[in-house]
Amino acid sequence: MWLFGSPALLKAQSKQKQPNIIFMLSDDHAYQAISAYGFGLNETPNIDRLANEGAIFTRASVTNSICAPSRAVILTGKHSFINGKVDNIQPFDWDQENFAKLLQQAGYSTAMIGKIHLDGLPQGFDYSMVLPGQGDYYNPDFLVNGERQRFEGYVTEITTEYALKWLEEGRDEDKPFLLIYNQKAPHRNWQPAPKYLTLYDDQTFTPPSNFFDDYATRGRAAREQEMEIDGHADWGIDFKLKEDPEGKPTLMLNYLKRFNEKQLQDWDAAYEPKNQAFLDAKLEGKELALWKYNRYIKDYLRTIKSVDDGVGELLEYLEANGLAENTIVIYSSDQGFYLGEHGWFDKRFMYEESFRTPLLMRFPKEIKPKTTIDKLVQNLDFAPTLLDYAGVKIPDDMQGDSFRKLAGGSSDQWRDAAYYTYYEYPAVHMVKRHYGVRTERYKLMHFYYDIDEWEMYDLEKDPNEMNNVYDDPDYAGVRKELHAKLNEVRATYGDSDEMDQKYLDLFNDYMEKRRAKE
The missing domain is CATH 3.40.720.10 (Alkaline Phosphatase, subunit A)
Incomplete structure (x- = not known):
C-alpha cells in the first residue's frame, strides 16, 4: 500500500x-x-x-x-x-x-x-x-x-x-x-497485534543477571520503588489474566471490552490455554518470578x-x-x-x-x-x-x-556531561525525586524530598550500577569533581533548589485539589 x-x-x-x-x-x-x-x-x-x-x-x-x-x-x-x-x-x-x-x-x-x-x-x-x-x-x-x-x-x-x-x-x-x-x-x-499473539511461545527467556537484585548496596530509592515485576506488576493489566490466582476478576476485563468479536476470539485462543496452564501449575518463589518475567x-x-x-x-x-x-x-x-x-x-x-x-x-x-x-x-x-x-x-x-x-x-567536539531531573513523586511506581549528572565514565545522583541521599557509580567497572561508591575513599577525588560538574551544569541550564521547590509546590497543590474532589 x-x-x-x-x-x-x-x-x-x-x-x-x-x-x-x-x-x-x-x-x-x-x-x-x-x-x-x-x-x-x-x-x-x-x-x-x-x-x-x-x-x-x-x-x-x-x-x-x-x-x-x-x-x-x-x-x-x-x-x-x-x-x-x-x-x-x-x-x-x-x-x-x-x-x-x-x-x-x-x-x-x-x-x-x-x-x-x-x-x-x-x-x-x-x-x-x-x-x-x-x-x-x-x-x-x-x-x-x-x-x-x-x-x-x-x-x-x-x-x-x-x-x-x-x-x-x-x-x-x-x-x-x-x-x-x-x-x-x-x-x-x-497488548500484541492479533498476528503476533503467539510469537515467542516456543521460547523461554533468561532474565538479566541482576533480576533478583536485593538493593543491598544502594540506598532507599532503589529499595522503596514500586516497579518490580515480581511484586508490583498486576495480574490483569500486566500478566493478562482475567482472574487472579485467587479467582478474583482483574482489570484485564476492562481492556477486553474494546475488542470486537473476532479480536476477542483470537485473544482468548492465544492466552486462555496459557493462563489456565499457569493457574494449574500453582508456581511459587523463584519459578513464579521467572514465569512473570517471561509473560x-x-x-x-x-x-x-x-x-x-x-x-x-x-x-x-x-x-x-x-x-x-x-x-x-x-x-x-x-x-x-x-x-x-x-x-x-x-x-x-x-x-x-x-x-x-x-x-x-x-x-x-x-x-x-x-x-x-x-x-x-x-x-x-x-x-x-x-x-x-x-x-x-x-x-x-x-x-x-x-x-x-x-x-x-x-x-x-561535544559536551562532557549530561544532566537529568525527575519530579513525579509521590506517585505511581514511587520513584523518588532526583537529579544528577553523567560523564563518560561516572554518574552522580541526588535523591531528595523525603530523603537526602547521594549515589555515585563507576560505569566502566560497574556498568550494571550495583555498587554505590559515593562514600568509598578511593573515589573521593572523583566525587569532588562530579559535584563541581553538577553545580556547573545546573547553573548553565538554569536549575536550582528553588526551581525544585517551585515544582514541588505545584505538585502538592495539584494533589491537594485532587484529594478535595475525592
Whole structure:
C-alpha cells in the first residue's frame, strides 16, 4: 500500500533542496530490545537498517525519563524545568516555540500522527491525528485535527497506515515535509497485534543477571520503588489474566471490552490455554518470578514486532518514491525501559536502562553507513539538530545543541556531561525525586524530598550500577569533581533548589485539589 508516487511528485522532489524529515518516536522502547544494540533479545531488522545505512548512538539519553516531559523536551529543545512540563501532571504550554512550528514557518508541510501524550491541539502541524492521553491498543480513538474519531483495528498498524496516507495524499508535494510518527507501543500494558499473539511461545527467556537484585548496596530509592515485576506488576493489566490466582476478576476485563468479536476470539485462543496452564501449575518463589518475567518480556517484544514492521513500511515508501536520499529518518524512544534489570519494569530512574534511549539515524547525503557515535547526546538536542539540517535559525533560548557535525563525521567536539531531573513523586511506581549528572565514565545522583541521599557509580567497572561508591575513599577525588560538574551544569541550564521547590509546590497543590474532589 502507498508505494508508488506520481511523476509530478518525483519531479518536485528532484528540485527540492531542504531535506525531508521523518521523526519516529516509540514509547518506552528499550535500547536492549533493538537488535542493532547487540543484546540478542529479539530481531528488529527494519530499525536496524537505520544503523546499517546510517548512524547508531550508543550513549544517547533523556533529560527526564517519563513520557510527557520527554516529549515536551523533544519539541522545545528545553529542559523540563524551563518548558514547564516536569511531570505527567503539569499542563504543557503549546503556545511556546517548538521545532515543528519553526519548520512550518520555514515552508515545511508538517504532520504529527500517533501518540503525543500532551493535552491540547498540537501546534506547528498542518495535520494532526493523535491519540488522546495514553490511547488504546485495540480499536483506538484518535483526535483528527482535534475531532475525536474511533478507528477499527490495531493501533500500531493504524498509525502506520495513516502516516503513509499522509505522505501519499495529504502533504503539499511542492514543499519539504516533516512527519512526526509516534507509536504507542511498547507502552504498558503491552497488548500484541492479533498476528503476533503467539510469537515467542516456543521460547523461554533468561532474565538479566541482576533480576533478583536485593538493593543491598544502594540506598532507599532503589529499595522503596514500586516497579518490580515480581511484586508490583498486576495480574490483569500486566500478566493478562482475567482472574487472579485467587479467582478474583482483574482489570484485564476492562481492556477486553474494546475488542470486537473476532479480536476477542483470537485473544482468548492465544492466552486462555496459557493462563489456565499457569493457574494449574500453582508456581511459587523463584519459578513464579521467572514465569512473570517471561509473560512480561514476551508481550513487550511482541508489540515491538509491529513497531518494526511499521518502520519497514515507511522505509519502503521512501525507496519506492525516490525520497530516501533526501530524507532524514530518525528512530528513538521517549526514554529507555527496564526489561528485568534490577527486577524492574517501567522507567523514571537515572540508572542506565531508563536514562539511555535508542537513537538511530539515516541521511545518505551526509551520514556514512555503519557510523557509531558514543557522545553524550540527549533528547534535548533533537530540535536544534533538525533545525540545523533544515537551514532554520536555532532560537537562542533552546538549550540543546545540534549533533549534525557528529553524525556527519566532520567534528567530534561535544559536551562532557549530561544532566537529568525527575519530579513525579509521590506517585505511581514511587520513584523518588532526583537529579544528577553523567560523564563518560561516572554518574552522580541526588535523591531528595523525603530523603537526602547521594549515589555515585563507576560505569566502566560497574556498568550494571550495583555498587554505590559515593562514600568509598578511593573515589573521593572523583566525587569532588562530579559535584563541581553538577553545580556547573545546573547553573548553565538554569536549575536550582528553588526551581525544585517551585515544582514541588505545584505538585502538592495539584494533589491537594485532587484529594478535595475525592
